[in-house]
Amino acid sequence: MALRLFNTLSRSTQEFVPLDPAGRRVGLYCCGPTVHDFAHIGNFRTFVFADLVRRHLQFKGFDVRHVMNITDVEDKIIRRVAETKMSLKEYTRQYEAAFFEDFQALSCLSPHQTPHATEHIADIIGLIQKLADRGLAYRAADGSVYFSIEKYRAGGARYGQLVNLNFDEMRPGERVASDEYAKESAADFALWKARAAADGAVFWPSPWGEGRPGWHIECSAMSMKMLGSSFDLHLGGEDLIFPHHEDEIAQSEGAGAQEGGRPFVKYWMHGAYLLVEGKKMSKSLGNFFTLRDLLRQGFTGREIRCALLTAHYRESFNFTLDGLRGARAALARLDECLAKLREKAGGATSAPEGELVGKFSAALDEDFNISGAWGAVFDWVRENNRLMGSGEATPARAAAALAAWEKINSVLALGRAEDSEVPAELQALLEDRQAARKARDFKRADVLRDELKTRGWVIEDTPKGARLKKV
Numbered sequence: 001m002a003l004r005l006f007n008t009l010s011r012s013t014q015e016f017v018p019l020d021p022a023g024r025r026v027g028l029y030c031c032g033p034t035v036h037d038f039a040h041i042g043n044f045r046t047f048v049f050a051d052l053v054r055r056h057l058q059f060k061g062f063d064v065r066h067v068m069n070i071t072d073v074e075d076k077i078i079r080r081v082a083e084t085k086m087s088l089k090e091y092t093r094q095y096e097a098a099f100f101e102d103f104q105a106l107s108c109l110s111p112h113q114t115p116h117a118t119e120h121i122a123d124i125i126g127l128i129q130k131l132a133d134r135g136l137a138y139r140a141a142d143g144s145v146y147f148s149i150e151k152y153r154a155g156g157a158r159y160g161q162l163v164n165l166n167f168d169e170m171r172p173g174e175r176v177a178s179d180e181y182a183k184e185s186a187a188d189f190a191l192w193k194a195r196a197a198a199d200g201a202v203f204w205p206s207p208w209g210e211g212r213p214g215w216h217i218e219c220s221a222m223s224m225k226m227l228g229s230s231f232d233l234h235l236g237g238e239d240l241i242f243p244h245h246e247d248e249i250a251q252s253e254g255a256g257a258q259e260g261g262r263p264f265v266k267y268w269m270h271g272a273y274l275l276v277e278g279k280k281m282s283k284s285l286g287n288f289f290t291l292r293d294l295l296r297q298g299f300t301g302r303e304i305r306c307a308l309l310t311a312h313y314r315e316s317f318n319f320t321l322d323g324l325r326g327a328r329a330a331l332a333r334l335d336e337c338l339a340k341l342r343e344k345a346g347g348a349t350s351a352p353e354g355e356l357v358g359k360f361s362a363a364l365d366e367d368f369n370i371s372g373a374w375g376a377v378f379d380w381v382r383e384n385n386r387l388m389g390s391g392e393a394t395p396a397r398a399a400a401a402l403a404a405w406e407k408i409n410s411v412l413a414l415g416r417a418e419d420s421e422v423p424a425e426l427q428a429l430l431e432d433r434q435a436a437r438k439a440r441d442f443k444r445a446d447v448l449r450d451e452l453k454t455r456g457w458v459i460e461d462t463p464k465g466a467r468l469k470k471v
């Protein structure tokens, strides 16, 4: 069955047809985290949504190339670097490491490439140069370089492809220096920001003087470098539609690298907010939970993933601990059924029964209708419980049911209950031990290590940091 998805660009649900003439390869870019602090689970709602899209595409046989950038230089980061007196790299790498730990705890597949803005300054400068050569970028009095919306539009291009903008209120040449700005204030935006005293040691040389890239240009430069000047899917949270993604289109199509009238991106998909009491979960409102907060409270990664996958990606939904407990209960029901099926199947193996796989996949094919997909899963649980209760289930039938579950679980990625997930309290002990080491309190660090050992876990050092392994 064909996959249909809601494309923000056309404001309609369309059949997904990749640009690859063979219909196999798919380029997917999802805007990644700004590593200025721990990500909250609102951020992770978007990354779990992107993971669902990628996994379902793979399930359907597409060969997905997934790129996610790491924004490791921007206004907020620079402020925090100045406060902490750390180097930019030291500061951002700690939050990047934490981000990937959380990302993995939620079973998100690692992107094939995770380019950093600071490692692509030459590509960024090259793209700005192209825009300058085409008359679309200009240097303002403060030395910063801006994108000219007036020139872009004068060349026949459309600014406002993802949102409707009112140009009557826009004064030509009006500029905005900050990376984040409101819808009403469509204005020339910064491509390159001239070095300011507050930037400290964060600057690079460029043809326009020392400075640093604006936020929007990094995604244009890195996505086109890694996926080509025209690619299939671009994802992010709904707050990125404007200005970030609109500006990405302007920069990328303004540079004119696309062949044969192709767009920069064929399908744009945006995930709705995770809310807290009706308001967007965000750092600035202070109404957020990090994944760590929840793990410490005893929830597991699979329970939190399940909760984040409750609602359709285009519907905002309220996060509550009760909701999370609801996800825990639903998973327990599923786990119980799976355990009974495993017992019944014994050693039997079978091809997957088709009904669950067909219904689940058909639901996701309809613009990732997750409620329909859950409906299929829980109908299946009910039916299997009934069969096992009435004695109608045979080992072969149970094995076929389990094989079907394994297939769809490659998309849901809920793992297995018995997978040795590190209990949250032990994870917290590990974190305390790492903190003790950092503070050079080696005595306490050793006590914590021994405590973990007596509880059956050893610490394993990996390139991604320390983790626990069962003895």
Ligand code: AMP
Residues within 6 Å of the ligand: 031, 032, 033, 034, 035, 041, 042, 043, 044, 045, 046, 236, 237, 238, 239, 240, 271, 272, 273, 274, 275, 280, 281, 282
């Ligand atoms: P940031 O690290 O701020 O650049 O955000 C990373 C991703 O999280 C972006 O795609 C945002 O759109 C998304 N995001 C931020 N807040 C929320 C939220 N409350 N719900 C869902 N996605 C969010």
Ligand code: ZN
Residues within 6 Å of the ligand: 030, 031, 032, 219, 244
């Ligand atoms: Zn981006």
